[in-house]
Amino acid sequence: MKSFNEITEIVSAEIAKLNWSMQPQGLYEPIAYTLSMGGKRLRPALTLMACNLYSENLEPAIAPALGIEVFHNFTLLHDDIMDRADIRRGRPTVHKRWDDNTAILSGDVMQIAAYQLIAQTPLEYLKPVLDLFSATAREICEGQQLDVDFEAIDEVKPDDYLEMIRLKTAVLLACSLKTGALIGGANIVDANELYEFGLNMGLAFQLKDDLLDVYGDEVTFGKKIGGDILCNKKTYLLIHALQLAKGADFEDLSNCLKKSYQQPEEKIKRVTEMYNKLKVKNICEDKMMFYFDKAVANLDKLKVETAKKHELRNLAEKLLSRID
Amino acid sequence: MKSFNEITEIVSAEIAKLNWSMQPQGLYEPIAYTLSMGGKRLRPALTLMACNLYSENLEPAIAPALGIEVFHNFTLLHDDIMDRADIRRGRPTVHKRWDDNTAILSGDVMQIAAYQLIAQTPLEYLKPVLDLFSATAREICEGQQLDVDFEAIDEVKPDDYLEMIRLKTAVLLACSLKTGALIGGANIVDANELYEFGLNMGLAFQLKDDLLDVYGDEVTFGKKIGGDILCNKKTYLLIHALQLAKGADFEDLSNCLKKSYQQPEEKIKRVTEMYNKLKVKNICEDKMMFYFDKAVANLDKLKVETAKKHELRNLAEKLLSRID
Numbered sequence: 005m006k007s008f009n010e011i012t013e014i015v016s017a018e019i020a021k022l023n024w025s026m027q028p029q030g031l032y033e034p035i036a037y038t039l040s041m042g043g044k045r046l047r048p049a050l051t052l053m054a055c056n057l058y059s060e061n062l063e064p065a066i067a068p069a070l071g072i073e074v075f076h077n078f079t080l081l082h083d084d085i086m087d088r089a090d091i092r093r094g095r096p097t098v099h100k101r102w103d104d105n106t107a108i109l110s111g112d113v114m115q116i117a118a119y120q121l122i123a124q125t126p127l128e129y130l131k132p133v134l135d136l137f138s139a140t141a142r143e144i145c146e147g148q149q150l151d152v153d154f155e156a157i158d159e160v161k162p163d164d165y166l167e168m169i170r171l172k173t174a175v176l177l178a179c180s181l182k183t184g185a186l187i188g189g190a191n192i193v194d195a196n197e198l199y200e201f202g203l204n205m206g207l208a209f210q211l212k213d214d215l216l217d218v219y220g221d222e223v224t225f226g227k228k229i230g231g232d233i234l235c236n237k238k239t240y241l242l243i244h245a246l247q248l249a250k251g252a253d254f255e256d257l258s259n260c261l262k263k264s265y266q267q268p269e270e271k272i273k274r275v276t277e278m279y280n281k282l283k284v285k286n287i288c289e290d291k292m293m294f295y296f297d298k299a300v301a302n303l304d305k306l307k308v309e310t311a312k313k314h315e316l317r318n319l320a321e322k323l324l325s326r327i328d
Numbered sequence: 329m330k331s332f333n334e335i336t337e338i339v340s341a342e343i344a345k346l347n348w349s350m351q352p353q354g355l356y357e358p359i360a361y362t363l364s365m366g367g368k369r370l371r372p373a374l375t376l377m378a379c380n381l382y383s384e385n386l387e388p389a390i391a392p393a394l395g396i397e398v399f400h401n402f403t404l405l406h407d408d409i410m411d412r413a414d415i416r417r418g419r420p421t422v423h424k425r426w427d428d429n430t431a432i433l434s435g436d437v438m439q440i441a442a443y444q445l446i447a448q449t450p451l452e453y454l455k456p457v458l459d460l461f462s463a464t465a466r467e468i469c470e471g472q473q474l475d476v477d478f479e480a481i482d483e484v485k486p487d488d489y490l491e492m493i494r495l496k497t498a499v500l501l502a503c504s505l506k507t508g509a510l511i512g513g514a515n516i517v518d519a520n521e522l523y524e525f526g527l528n529m530g531l532a533f534q535l536k537d538d539l540l541d542v543y544g545d546e547v548t549f550g551k552k553i554g555g556d557i558l559c560n561k562k563t564y565l566l567i568h569a570l571q572l573a574k575g576a577d578f579e580d581l582s583n584c585l586k587k588s589y590q591q592p593e594e595k596i597k598r599v600t601e602m603y604n605k606l607k608v609k610n611i612c613e614d615k616m617m618f619y620f621d622k623a624v625a626n627l628d629k630l631k632v633e634t635a636k637k638h639e640l641r642n643l644a645e646k647l648l649s650r651i652d
Contacts, residue, residue, distance in 0.1 A: 031473040082436060086429040105410040105476065108432060109469055112406060115439055116465045123458050130454065134447050141440045145433055149355040152429065 006056055008049065008315050015048045018066055019073065034098045034110040035117070038077050041093045046323075047180040048073040053316055054184030054198050057308050064126045065187040068133060071121030072180050075137075078114035079144055081107055086152065115141075129186050136186075140179035147172030159246070160238045166207065174206025194306050201302035205320050208295035211288055212324050214239040218276055219285065230272030236261050240291065242275075244284040253278065296324055330380055332373065332639050339372045342390055343397065358422045358434040359441070362401050365417045370647075371504040372397040377640055378508030378522050381632050388450045389511040392457060395445030396504050399461075402438035403468055405431055410476065439465075453510050460510075464503040471496025483570070484562045490531065498530025518630050525626035529644050532619035535612055536648050538563040542600055543609065554596035560585050564615065566599075568608040577602065620648055 006014075024036040048069035055065040083089075084097040085107050091097065099107035125133045150168040154160045181202040185195040217232040218241060232239050249257045257278050265271040279285060299320055303313050330338075348360035372393035379389040407413070408421040409431050415421065423431035449457045474492040478484045505526040509519040541556040542565060556563050573581045581602050589595040603609060623644055627637050 028470060028473045028477060030477055031470060082432055086432060104428075108406055108410060109473060109476075112435075112439065113466060113469045115436065116462055116469070119443055120459075120462045120466075123455070123462060127455060131447070131451060134458075135444075138440055138444045138447060142437060142444075145437045145440070146352060146355060149352045149433060152433075153352055153354060 005060075005312055005315070006052075006062070008053065008319050011049045011052045011056070012045055014052065014062070014066070015045045015069065015073070018070055019045070019048075022070065022074075030102075030106065031110055031113060034081075034102055034106055035114055037101070038081055038098060038110075038114070039074070041095055043077070043093065045073060047076050047176060049319075050177060050180040050202065051184035051187075053319070054181040054190075055188035056184075057198075057306070057312055057316075058185065058188030058190045058194075065184050067121045067124035068137075068183050068187065069180070071118045071124075071137070072176065072183065074114055074121060075118035075141060076176060078111050078118060079148070081111045081114065083148060085111075086148070125183075125187060132186060133183050136179055136182060140175050143171045143175045147175075154238050160243050162240065162243055162247075165238065165240055165243050169210040170203065170207060173210045174203045177206040177209070178202030191307070194308070197302050197305050201299050201316070204295045204299035204302060205323070208292045208299065208320075209323055211240055211292040211295070212326070214241055215285065215288055215292070216326075218279060230268070230276075233272050233275045234268050240288050241279055241284045244287050245275075245279055245282050248282045248284065249278065253281065292324060296320065329384075329636055329639070330376075330386070332377065332643050335373045335376045335380070336369055338376065338386070338390070339369045339393065339397070342394055343369070343372075346394065346398075354426075354430065355434055355437060358405075358426055358430055359438055361425070362405055362422060362434075362438070363398070365419055367401075367417065369397060371400055371500060373643075374501060374504040374526065375508035375511075377643070378505040378514075379512035380508075381522075381630070381636055381640075382509065382512030382514045382518075389508050391445045391448035392461075392507050392511065393504070395442045395448075395461070396500065396507065398438055398445060399442035399465060400500060402435050402442060403472070405435045405438065407472060409435075410472070449507075449511060457507050457510060460503055460506060464499045467495045467499045471499075478562050484567050486564065486567055486571075489562065489564055489567050493534040494527065494531060497534045498527045501530040501533070502526030515631070518632070521626050521629050525623050525640070528619045528623035528626060529647070532616045532623065532644075533647055535564055535616040535619070536650070538565055539609065539612055539616070540650075542603060554592070554600075557596050557599045558592055564612050565603055565608045568611050569599075569603055569606050572606045572608065573602065577605070616648060620644065 019039060022039065024032040024039075026032055051065055051069035051072060052062050055062055080092065081098055084092060085099045085104055089097055090100045095101075097107070098110060102110075119137075122134055122137050123130070147168055147170070150164075151172055154165070154168065178199040179202070181198040182195050185198045190198070214232070217229065217239065220229055231237075232242075236242070245257060246254075257275070260271060260274050260278070263271075300317065303317055306313060343363060346363065348356040348363075350356055375389055375393035375396060376386050379386055404416065405422050408416060409423045409428055413421055414424045419425075421431070422434060426434075443461075446458055446461050447454070471492055471494070474488075475496055478489070478492065502523040503526070506519050506523040509522045514522070538556070541553065541563065544553055555561075556566075560566070569581060570578075581599070584595060584598050584602070587595075624641065627641055630637060
């Protein structure tokens with residue numbers, strides 16, 4: 005059984021082996037660039053870890069694991085166009101470094117390349133893995149659409165927000181785990197339990213991201229603190245703050261969102277103070293722990309030696325205690 | 329054995345049955361809109377016709393045939409963003425009727441939906457059909473990239489242009505036919521011969537399109553005549569005209585391309601006159617017939633009763649004699 009670190013080393017080595025140096029260069033160079041930007045490689049690691057619960061042979065799960073990572077990076081690429089995001093992981097995004105058309109078309113090819121990797125799943129598992137991947141890919145697009153739709157809505161309910169992040173973030177972690185489990189030869193009950201574990205971990209993970217945007221460490225978080233606040237992003241924190249703020253507090257918060265600030269730091273400071281006053285950090289942390297506990301319960305139910313579950317359990321803890 | 333008309337009726341009925349009325353509406357409505365715009369439905373018809381050469385049971389080929397059509401319409405949707413095309417088949421394009429972000433994301437979902445239809449291929453043929461589809465999809469993106477690249481190049485060679493249209497247009501017709509043949513149970517030699525038939529027909533078909541833009545009938549062509557001329561599109565006609573024009577003719581033609589005209593009709597008229605003078609229409613028609621003859625030779629080689637080949641032969645003739 006491999007440790008998380010051993011697994012991510014395998015993943016990094018395999019991603020580096022993918023060949024994008026074909027013609028036309030204008031199409032493939034942005035893909036190599038995108039995949040060289042790094043990231044946690046969490047999804048392919050989850051696929052291999054889930055496979056490793058049931059099999060010592062990770063080889064058959066490698067290509068589909070990479071397919072999921074390529075797909076994830078494709079969604080980031082297209083999302084960055086839609087969000088007009090200029091920087092990701094400290095470097096210019098593809099549509100910024102090249103242009104929108106390049107980002108659209110290179111993204112389209114990445115989606116196809118992802119399917120080509122998924123298609124390398126051993127034939128006996130190909131159909132269920134492929135169907136799960138497609139269903140998940142569609143849900144992610146639905147989540148992105150809901151995210152866009154929410155920008156135009158005055159009041160987003162906490163449960164609607166959770167459904168959005170379930171689709172946009174959690175289902176791909178769930179899919180990563182179930183894919184690995186299936187290829188490792190897990191029984192269907194365990195495979196579905198790992199799917200649920202991924203969903204709960206994904207929800208907790210995104211709530212942690214919401215927290216990090218306000219309370220994180222700028223250097224290690226890799227993006228500017230307060231980015232969500234500056235663009236009035238309806239995070240779990242803001243949604244609850246808008247619900248809880250009454251009277252003068254509500255006026256204050258609403259004005260913060262409407263007003264254009266000379267100094268962005270001023271807006272971040274004022275909104276954060278309101279979050280502190282309304283204790284929405286606690287609400288978000290409690291919900292995060294609620295999903296973490298559910299995830300742990302999912303792990304407990306797996307018909308696998310307890311010792312083997314430690315790596316996934318530790319990873320979940322590490323992701324939720326991260327400061328970056 | 330079904331006629332082409334019977335086949336297209338099946339295709340239309342099956343496309344109408346696809347359900348896009350799910351949530352979020354903002355994501356799926358543009359897909360329903362795109363697929364309701366019509367078009368020749370040539371690609372799914374080719375899949376079913378190829379299947380029908382080897383089997384009376386078309387049912388297993390229907391979902392993959394629709395997958396190819398959905399994919400084709402996805403490429404049109406994303407190409408229209410990149411080309412800033414406002415009108416297709418007489419109606420506003422998706423990015424015009426909605427916006428760029430909607431067109432990007434709905435297109436992404438269409439690509440996934442196409443794979444979901446391809447995934448319904450009977451399991452015994454799934455792997456080769458899926459691999460062919462992905463390889464073809466990538467080639468189409470490569471063709472689109474070359475098309476974009478050619479805009480920035482002064483001199484495009486005729487052979488480079490043919491390679492571009494092979495990728496952008498011909499390979500999908502070839503893939504449509506081979507997919508149907510495989511599912512119909514064809515031997516691999518016949519399936520590959522039908523692939524070549526599709527390539528040759530696709531090349532001839534695109535050359536016909538180049539001709540129709542200049543010499544077609546505006547009402548039935550469904551788009552404005554001279555569109556390629558107005559945007560200096562490097563078609564087979566223009567590439568040859570630029571090679572053949574010498575001295576004053578070359579100056580005239582170059583000026584036509586550089587100058588901005590008050591009356592677009594004036595530019596179309598002058599470029600068309602130059603095409604006529606340089607007889608590039610004949611060159612294009614000869615090349616078209618060269619590929620048509622090759623396509624007919626491909627059909628001749630199929631190990632199928634001659635009578636069964638008539639529908640494909642007639643279709644090829646009809647496509648190349650069309651005035652729209």
